[in-house]
Amino acid sequence: MAADKVPSKKQSIESWFAARNPWPLFWEKNVTHYYLPRNLNFWYLFGAFSLVMFAIQIISGIWLVMEYVPTASGAFTSVEHIMREVHWGWLLRYMHTTGASVFFAVIYLHMYKSIMYGSYRAPRELVWLAGMIIYIILLMEAFTGYVLPWGQMSYWAATVITSFASSIPYFGDTILLWLRGDYNVGNVTLHRFFALHIIAIPLLLTIMIIVHLKALRRVGSNNPDGIDVNTKNELQSLSLDAIPFHPYYTVKDLLGVVVFLSVFCYILFFIPQFGGLFLEPTNYIPANPLQTPNEITSTWYMSPFYAMLRAIPYKLMGLLTIAAAIAIMFVLPWLDRSPVRSLRYKGLLSKIAMLAFIISFVGLGVIGHEPITPGRMILARIFIIIYFSFFLLMPIYSVLDKVKPLPKRVTD
Amino acid sequence: MRCFIAIILLMFYVPSLQAASVLSPNEITLSKAPINRSDMVSIKRGAKFFAANCMSCHTLVYLQYDEIAKAAGITIDKMPLHITSWPYGIKPPDLSLEANVRGVDWLYTYLHSFYQDSSRPTGVNNLLMPNTAMPGVMLILQGQQIVEHGPFDVGVFNKSIYWYNQLTLIDSGSMSSSQFDESVTDLVNFLAYAAEPYHKKQHAVGMAVLGFFLVMFLLAYLLKKEYWKDVEKLRNK
Numbered sequence: 265m266a267a268d269k270v271p272s273k274k275q276s277i278e279s280w281f282a283a284r285n286p287w288p289l290f291w292e293k294n295v296t297h298y299y300l301p302r303n304l305n306f307w308y309l310f311g312a313f314s315l316v317m318f319a320i321q322i323i324s325g326i327w328l329v330m331e332y333v334p335t336a337s338g339a340f341t342s343v344e345h346i347m348r349e350v351h352w353g354w355l356l357r358y359m360h361t362t363g364a365s366v367f368f369a370v371i372y373l374h375m376y377k378s379i380m381y382g383s384y385r386a387p388r389e390l391v392w393l394a395g396m397i398i399y400i401i402l403l404m405e406a407f408t409g410y411v412l413p414w415g416q417m418s419y420w421a422a423t424v425i426t427s428f429a430s431s432i433p434y435f436g437d438t439i440l441l442w443l444r445g446d447y448n449v450g451n452v453t454l455h456r457f458f459a460l461h462i463i464a465i466p467l468l469l470t471i472m473i474i475v476h477l478k479a480l481r482r483v484g485s486n487n488p489d490g491i492d493v494n495t496k497n498e499l500q501s502l503s504l505d506a507i508p509f510h511p512y513y514t515v516k517d518l519l520g521v522v523v524f525l526s527v528f529c530y531i532l533f534f535i536p537q538f539g540g541l542f543l544e545p546t547n548y549i550p551a552n553p554l555q556t557p558n559e560i561t562s563t564w565y566m567s568p569f570y571a572m573l574r575a576i577p578y579k580l581m582g583l584l585t586i587a588a589a590i591a592i593m594f595v596l597p598w599l600d601r602s603p604v605r606s607l608r609y610k611g612l613l614s615k616i617a618m619l620a621f622i623i624s625f626v627g628l629g630v631i632g633h634e635p636i637t638p639g640r641m642i643l644a645r646i647f648i649i650i651y652f653s654f655f656l657l658m659p660i661y662s663v664l665d666k667v668k669p670l671p672k673r674v675t676d
Numbered sequence: 677m678r679c680f681i682a683i684i685l686l687m688f689y690v691p692s693l694q695a696a697s698v699l700s701p702n703e704i705t706l707s708k709a710p711i712n713r714s715d716m717v718s719i720k721r722g723a724k725f726f727a728a729n730c731m732s733c734h735t736l737v738y739l740q741y742d743e744i745a746k747a748a749g750i751t752i753d754k755m756p757l758h759i760t761s762w763p764y765g766i767k768p769p770d771l772s773l774e775a776n777v778r779g780v781d782w783l784y785t786y787l788h789s790f791y792q793d794s795s796r797p798t799g800v801n802n803l804l805m806p807n808t809a810m811p812g813v814m815l816i817l818q819g820q821q822i823v824e825h826g827p828f829d830v831g832v833f834n835k836s837i838y839w840y841n842q843l844t845l846i847d848s849g850s851m852s853s854s855q856f857d858e859s860v861t862d863l864v865n866f867l868a869y870a871a872e873p874y875h876k877k878q879h880a881v882g883m884a885v886l887g888f889f890l891v892m893f894l895l896a897y898l899l900k901k902e903y904w905k906d907v908e909k910l911r912n913k
Binding site for chain 1: 738741742772773776777778779871872873874878879881882883885886889890892893896897899900903904906907910911913
């Protein structure tokens, strides 16, 4: 045998590795040969933004944990220690606090896109459901994180929110004790919230993000026209309107992410308190179990639900309303009976419903953040009715609605 | 779309309208604190003022490692940390984060709006925080002030009432009016610094980061435009 026919040591290692390495196949399947409709507009960037936010939260969070002290006596001081004495500590912490709020802003816009373009419709129900679970996990993550600085609002938010458990009939007090780990919110509560915030919930979140993306890869992206674009990777059936994720959407996402991070960094470096919306003034006062703040309002991203709670006279009824408000979003894919997916081709009825829904949700958010007055109470109740009508009447108005004809191919 | 945005903006406007109509009777419009947060000379003057006038009662515990505070004589061993019995049983708050809790305009207005009130054990009262436990330290410098109309006499609906509309100086203090304003400005500037000692660096880094993203934006934009030329052709296929 001629010596030059024998594979060199280097070549044999390469071929050994190539036969086992999953990465090129993964890359091909999910990036270079993953096809998307060519008409995805800027609304479709918010999914990418939320992944960026997730990464920012994980990374800044790891560094915060290095200096944070999860005890009732040390938490507040350790946060100030991070802000003042730790090198770039203020940057890490502002990244995390701004990140929390911006994450929610991005998620809300991402959800709005789905509702607007009917991305929850068949065959993408599982994508929507996984997304809804992510939303609930995020709310839990935000709440447990909010408690950690152990300021006045942290303490009293923990007290108020855990106290909801006590309105459950029969088992309320037992559940309350189980949640808090003590008869009052205190050191034990803080410690377990810390464990949940940095390990349990992020782990769940990671898993659900993978499930969400996998479910999306299986059925392919919807598009602003809501029409079917064959994005399956078989050349004979591939639509003329389908383009590969890489390089087209990777460069578009890159451009979007640069703009998004500019806005994010502008807030982070110049207005991190965001007028008291992202960091409340009251939370600069250390937790004091003996003194209730004058006004306990919710963080902006939970305030639509807080407004519901305050507008309903009985606490248990209020809680059930919140539970229903979230639960009803889960069944959205089966409420919409319209022959078209996208709002672009839906008729006036659906457009009015959509507008009323946005007004009621944003309106509830504003009311939940303000001190309660009788006028706002009535307004909140009207908004709650509109909110639920949007969902409950959808099987009716989505059928009655006059839809426009769908185009054969995507439009620009 | 534009209609949606307009309505969302309108939603934010409604509560602010309602807020105006429930103005509480002793609402004093806050005067704008004329501070310049990058003026280190003013901050250092404010720190000295704090050491001389405030530190017998107030602490600044989170500034114990701060160089500017140390240089002005604000050190942990000089702070009143171990006093247990305060007059009237009220412990004066730590002021490390007060500028973030109240806002600088609130502090500036509060420090200006003390007046004589013989019904109070301290002999003074405050327009912004009625029945405050803080004694009339500021009046020694500012001069004696009295209320002209009674503190809760608010004029026409929605009219701004400033502290100086309500208070009259009847006897000058150890400082002239403009000296006092400057000293309070320095002090408030220092308290703003105390709450966020990283503020100056934060802005400087922020400018650099935004500059970086501007360059990145141009590159990313050109890259996207170049690649998407192919996609334009698909449209007419």
